[in-house]
Amino acid sequence: MNNHHQTIIIGAGAAGLFCASLIGKCGQNVMILDSGKKIGRKILMSGGGFCNFTNLDVRPSHYLSQNPHFVKSALTRFTQWDFIALVVERGIAYHEKNDGQLFCDNSAQDIVDLLEDRCKKAKVNIQLRQQIDSVEPIENDPNVRFNVRANGIDWTCQNLVIATGGLSMPALGASPFGYKIAEQFAIPVIPPRASLVPFTYLENDKIFTALSGISLDVNVSVGNQAFRGDMLFTHRGLSGPAILQISNYWQPNASIKIDLLPNQSIVDFIMELKATSPNMLLKTALSQLLPKRLIDLWIEYQRLAIGNKALAQLSKVDFNVLSELIHQWQFQPNGTEGYRTAEVTLGGVDTQFISSKTMQANHVQGLYFIGEVLDVTGWLGGYNFQWAWSSAYACACAIAESEI
Known part of the structure; x- marks a missing residue:
């Protein structure tokens, strides 16, 4: 040889x-x-x-x-x-x-x-x-x-x-x-x-395990870097292409900002609906745009206490709370799933x-x-x-x- x-x-x-x-x-x-x-x-x-x-x-x-x-x-x-x-x-x-x-x-x-x-x-x-x-x-x-x-x-x-x-x-x-x-x-x-890797939940966010399997088109950002794409709720945390992309730029202990409705202003949508259906409940209106399981979970765990209000009852403060929740969800990962599932x-x-x-x-x-x-x-x-x-x-x- x-x-x-x-x-x-x-x-x-x-x-x-x-x-x-x-x-x-x-x-x-x-x-x-x-x-x-x-x-x-x-x-x-x-x-x-x-x-x-x-x-x-x-x-x-x-x-x-x-x-x-x-x-x-x-x-x-x-x-x-x-x-x-x-x-x-x-x-x-x-x-x-x-x-x-x-x-x-x-x-x-x-x-x-x-x-x-x-x-x-x-x-x-x-x-x-x-x-x-x-x-x-x-x-x-x-x-x-x-x-x-x-x-x-x-x-x-x-x-x-x-x-x-x-x-x-x-x-x-x-x-x-x-x-x-x-x-x-x-x-x-x-x-x-580990990078191009899913995030895991902090203890306070483990309520979202109930949403496992739900996918949403979102915009995620860290600092000046943003990605548009699908986000997937899993039993352990958040995954999907948009999350994997932003993981390259995330630093431990930092938060990521998630826009759950990147194509539409939730305030504009509710204001228009309010003009025609003032007695509709907010949770009913939101279910036209977002998964009902997500809305019900927000209400159950007091993250959307105004969900049972009629549209006509919503105040300016309520609209600010709603906009921040949907367009600027500050999600802080516990960490990542590590090299086991990381792509790179x-x-x-x-x-x-x-x-x-x-x-x-x-x-x-x-x-x-x-x-x-x-x-x-x-x-x-x-x-x-x-x-x-x-x-x-x-x-x-x-x-x-x-x-x-």
Whole structure:
């Protein structure tokens, strides 16, 4: 067995597989090491099993990082249109959902098969069920820079690519391995935390568990950042696309503001109804716009004490209370559901110490970081997969020393 490869990639996820296929296509000797039983496990779980593989509108502003300019070069060099072209060439049927999100028609397996076939054609050596014991630098040899011990076997390489992802979804093999490698080589790590993740209830808000399963179109905001979309009441807290999006920007102990009727002024609606139906009860009027279960719960727990008033009885103060409750609900999460359900990890390898053009560590020749392990977090909607493709491409071009 040849224990030397020009490039070893640790991680058989989206970024690692794509990077390997590109480097191998250029004739280089590439091996992937992964701890799992099969490749692309997170891809298969993504998008409800249909993989939201990119978005029609990808901009740097869709990403969070301590170094916000870092993503620009890679996203420009390999765009969403470049990956869509590969999907079309492969004959994968796909469709657009909300806000430019692209999903496979059939299954996320289509994307895994695309990547696997590209790796096979490029003669990439994929080794699964590999427990990495250690990574050590080799001095004074430009052709053999690293020794990787896996399952008790030593492998050497010139280039080492860390594509191990973040801490989200530990059941799929997520681990802090990539962060430990960065720290081993004196590269700082921005403290990671779960993101694109549901919120949990404080004790006082656990009354809302009775609304589990109800979904509303809302506008949620934290500071100057706002998102419009569905919000879902669950047994544990609030979820849904709008909540996942705002979780990227939420800080512990902060509140989020929720507008339950972003398309309509509740005051204008009630005033108009009052002119024609002055004796209608407020709770009856509200049930035309919001779920009756929500209104009944507000009344039961004294959060809408005026619910049994007739519209004609409502005062200016009542209208202010009503407007604040519906358009400016201040919801303070107890926390999040954590990495177990988080789609991504916020934070990661500090990009100030990584080249934005090559993904190589600035002070460690031949060591590269790609994908989610870096301090780059995209919005919900295919942006994190696009970062995987784009960062993998930048890395592969650097290792192949040409545009691929």
